[in-house]
Amino acid sequence: MIEVKQLSHQFELGKKDKKTVIPVLQDVSFSVTKGEIVTLVGRSGSGKSTLLHLIGGFLPRQSGAITINGTDVSDFTEAQFAEFRLGTIGFIFQNFQLIQSMTAYQNVELPLILQGVSETARKIQALETLEKVGLKGFEHHYPSELSGGQQQRVSVARALVLNPLIILADEPTGSLDSETEEDLLHLIKELNESLDITFLIITHDEEVAKIGHRSLMMHDGALIDQEVK
Amino acid sequence: MLFKDQLYFVRENMKKNKMRIFMTVLATAMGTAFLIVLASVAFGLHDTLIKDVLEQETVNQVQIYGKDDPNSQGITDKDIDYFQSLEHVRAVRKQSYLRQSPLVSLNGYETSPHTVAVDMGALETGGTPLEDGRYATSSDEVVVGYHFYEQLLEKDTDPEDMYDENGERTEDTLYQGELIGETIDLTVSRLIDETDTEEKTYQLTIVGVTAEPANEWQQDQSLYTTFDFYQSISEYTGTPGGEMYFQEEPMDLTFYYDEVTIQSNNLENVQALTDTINDQGYYGYSVASELKQINMLFTIAKAGLIFIGAIAVIIASIGIFNTMTMAVTERAPDIGIMKAIGASPKTIKQIFLLESSIIGIMGATIGTLVSYLISFLVNIGLPMILEATFEDQLPEGFQFSSIPWTLVLIAYVICLLVTLISGSRPAKKATKIDVLSALRREL
Ligand SMILES: Nc1ncnc2c1ncn2[C@@H]1O[C@H](COP(=O)(O)OP(=O)(O)O)[C@@H](O)[C@H]1O
Ligand SMILES: [Mg+2]
Numbered sequence: 001m002i003e004v005k006q007l008s009h010q011f012e013l014g015k016k017d018k019k020t021v022i023p024v025l026q027d028v029s030f031s032v033t034k035g036e037i038v039t040l041v042g043r044s045g046s047g048k049s050t051l052l053h054l055i056g057g058f059l060p061r062q063s064g065a066i067t068i069n070g071t072d073v074s075d076f077t078e079a080q081f082a083e084f085r086l087g088t089i090g091f092i093f094q095n096f097q098l099i100q101s102m103t104a105y106q107n108v109e110l111p112l113i114l115q116g117v118s119e120t121a122r123k124i125q126a127l128e129t130l131e132k133v134g135l136k137g138f139e140h141h142y143p144s145e146l147s148g149g150q151q152q153r154v155s156v157a158r159a160l161v162l163n164p165l166i167i168l169a170d171e172p173t174g175s176l177d178s179e180t181e182e183d184l185l186h187l188i189k190e191l192n193e194s195l196d197i198t199f200l201i202i203t204h205d206e207e208v209a210k211i212g213h214r215s216l217m218m219h220d221g222a223l224i225d226q227e228v229k
Numbered sequence: 230m231l232f233k234d235q236l237y238f239v240r241e242n243m244k245k246n247k248m249r250i251f252m253t254v255l256a257t258a259m260g261t262a263f264l265i266v267l268a269s270v271a272f273g274l275h276d277t278l279i280k281d282v283l284e285q286e287t288v289n290q291v292q293i294y295g296k297d298d299p300n301s302q303g304i305t306d307k308d309i310d311y312f313q314s315l316e317h318v319r320a321v322r323k324q325s326y327l328r329q330s331p332l333v334s335l336n337g338y339e340t341s342p343h344t345v346a347v348d349m350g351a352l353e354t355g356g357t358p359l360e361d362g363r364y365a366t367s368s369d370e371v372v373v374g375y376h377f378y379e380q381l382l383e384k385d386t387d388p389e390d391m392y393d394e395n396g397e398r399t400e401d402t403l404y405q406g407e408l409i410g411e412t413i414d415l416t417v418s419r420l421i422d423e424t425d426t427e428e429k430t431y432q433l434t435i436v437g438v439t440a441e442p443a444n445e446w447q448q449d450q451s452l453y454t455t456f457d458f459y460q461s462i463s464e465y466t467g468t469p470g471g472e473m474y475f476q477e478e479p480m481d482l483t484f485y486y487d488e489v490t491i492q493s494n495n496l497e498n499v500q501a502l503t504d505t506i507n508d509q510g511y512y513g514y515s516v517a518s519e520l521k522q523i524n525m526l527f528t529i530a531k532a533g534l535i536f537i538g539a540i541a542v543i544i545a546s547i548g549i550f551n552t553m554t555m556a557v558t559e560r561a562p563d564i565g566i567m568k569a570i571g572a573s574p575k576t577i578k579q580i581f582l583l584e585s586s587i588i589g590i591m592g593a594t595i596g597t598l599v600s601y602l603i604s605f606l607v608n609i610g611l612p613m614i615l616e617a618t619f620e621d622q623l624p625e626g627f628q629f630s631s632i633p634w635t636l637v638l639i640a641y642v643i644c645l646l647v648t649l650i651s652g653s654r655p656a657k658k659a660t661k662i663d664v665l666s667a668l669r670r671e672l
Binding site for chain 1: 230231233234241245563566567568569570571572573574575576664665668
């Protein structure tokens with residue numbers, strides 16, 4: 001489902017004359033098969049987010065190749081990637097990234113609007129998805145009126161609503177307390193089993209890493225160990 | 230993304246900053262109103278002038294002043310036949326002026342009228358209707374002008390008594406008797422040698438009076454005779470048109486027309502007719518050709534005023550640019566989220582362009598409505614002010630400002646174009662927003 005080959009990445013800092021190059025990823029290769037939950041662990045600053053951003057198309061690729069669901073996205077333009085992302089990849093971020101001026105319902109409806117789905121179909125799908133993540137009755141709450149766990153569920157619903165093949169999650173439980181963290185992990189497990197969605201989850205939390213079928217270890221921009229659970 | 234949803238997004242966004250949007254729309258509306266009102270003056274004056282020209286009876290006419298031919302002294306019957314053979318000609322009106330003012334006496338009253346020989350048969354179609362009576366059918370019959378009687382003065386009355394101190398015609402010196410059916414004595418003079426004159430008196434019957442001229446300022450005091458009578462005077466004096474001139478040898482008395490007016494059947498054909506006639510070496514003139522110049526002049530004036538007005542719209546567009554730039558900056562985090570989900574740069578751009586065009590359309594619409602109001606008030610108010618200050622009546626139907634739909638269309642197009650251009654940079658900026666920076670709230 002996801003295939004990464006010899007991916008390297010570096011950031012350049014400073015002005016032209018005093019340029020410093022920070023290598024972040026070195027020759028990263030791995031693959032994730034359909035229906036898998038793969039966790040990516042490693043210390044803060046090891047390059048996990050950068051890897052995820054490259055797969056998601058938020059960063060321009062420098063070298064190496066990325067194939068998602070059989071499509072080589074290595075040379076996609078920004079516009080191509082946007083279109084591809086919309087229907088194929090869902091995102092969950094550590095700090096939820098909900099639009100504050102929109103209700104839970106409107107946040108979940110957003111991907112459907114971008115997809116050009118009609119209003120009636122949108123209503124059915126958005127409400128159904130909100131119910132699936134256990135937010136029935138909270139449709140008209142704004143993010144500020146929801147708890148952290150509930151907000152993260154809204155963002156899960158938003159990632160889910162277009163029936164993606166893959167969900168990429170960057171520290172999804174990072175802002176949650178341990179109880180809500182457990183609920184969320186439970187939800188992820190459930191979605192994986194019922195909908196066969198592939199998950200790639202970044203975490204530095206050993207507990208979270210346990211829900212994966214497989215865990216990848218990242219250290220200083222390189223995968224050092226592929227452990228199968 | 231459906232257009233309906235884009236509109237919804239824009240509406241929601243605009244609601245978030247009503248005051249700023251209001252001020253921007255206001256500035257755009259003022260710019261548009263300035264453009265329309267300014268240009269409406271050229272449109273209004275043009276309309277007034279055109280209407281004035283078109284209302285003139287002469288608008289269908291081609292006046293012939295002569296012929297570019299060294300052997301020819303003027304327009305003859307042969308030329309008239311040629312004019313009549315042309316296409317689109319409804320009537321040819323022709324006249325010749327008597328080269329002296331004969332003395333006319335009627336029941337003890339006298340005057341020396343301007344005497345014109347006309348084609349009696351063509352008078353009616355030629356635009357000279359009668360107030361009373363009929364047209365002359367024989368050479369001893371005449372038709373008098375509507376104001377002819379005002380010039381009649383009782384014999385031995387001091388001409389100074391004709392008008393009072395205000396320049397008005399005095400009532401008690403006015404001829405009160407009948408005109409139609411009355412016989413006048415018309416006395417013509419001729420020179421028999423260098424200094425001595427001789428007179429002859431003709432007896433003529435008044436059979437008709439012409440209608441009052443359309444314009445108040447026009448006076449018709451003429452005496453209308455037939456060409457036959459005109460020719461008999463020429464024969465008596467031995468000079469063309471009865472001119473007071475002495476010569477031993479007999480003169481050429483060929484009949485020439487002083488004024489020939491061709492009436493076209495249709496306003497559209499006047500210009501073509503004028504061109505045809507002028508190509509044949511005649512000196513023809515029509516108001517229609519003047520119309521062409523008037524139109525040209527006003528087209529330039531309109532374009533100039535629209536251009537000046539457009540500057541106001543461009544100034545207003547600075548506000549739009551500002552508003553949109555702020556909107557993009559404020560919404561950068563939301564734009565980042567939308568892009569992260571999968572909104573294409575095109576969609577983002579469309580939303581912002583839509584927002585700026587809506588501001589433009591709202592501004593143009595309000596501006597147009599206000600312009601109509603201002604134009605209406607100006608058309609009512611300005612004549613009143615002018616009449617109060619100068620105590621002068623403006624011509625009827627005078628329009629100072631006029632807003633045709635084409636002007637509204639032009640204003641809309643200019644406004645929309647300017648708003649799109651000023652909104653395009655902010656919109657482009659929105660598409661360039663980096664997802665990761667936006668998500669980190671760095672922008
Ligand atoms: N935009 C950037 N510019 C410069 N350096 C960056 C940028 N993003 C990340 N880095 C650096 O790249 C390294 C890896 O960061 P990241 O992928 O976020 O690590 P992780 O997610 O594992 O904590 C860090 O040293 C970080 O400072
Ligand atoms: Mg990270």
